[in-house]
Amino acid sequence: MENNSYFDGGLLQLIGWRILGFVVTFCTLGICYPWAVCMIYGWETRHTVVNGRRLAFDGTALQLFGNWIIWLLLCIITLGIYSFWVGIALRKWKASHTHFAY
DSSP states (O other), X not given: OOOOOEEOOOHHXXXXXXXXXXXXXXXXXXXXXXXXXXXXXXXXXXTEEETTEEEEEOOOHHHHHHHHHHHHHHHHHTXXXXXXXXXXXXXXXXXXXXXEOO
């Protein structure tokens, strides 16, 4: 069985997207971090093919921003304990908005 899964993004593109994400996040004091996450993850999924089918990401920064506020409040309420789960919650959110493009 032939493996039709691959990633066709380039290193310079990734570096550029990450620098842009960092600059935007830094200049907005973290407010636009959800936009940077969506931008970078969207690029990654557009360049990923699994079993011959290209992936797509339909999440938006506004959707993630709403979750981000909830997660921040939970971290404050639990004195930071919820921060251990934020990474998992973010991965679950990304997975729920990732699908095959065709």
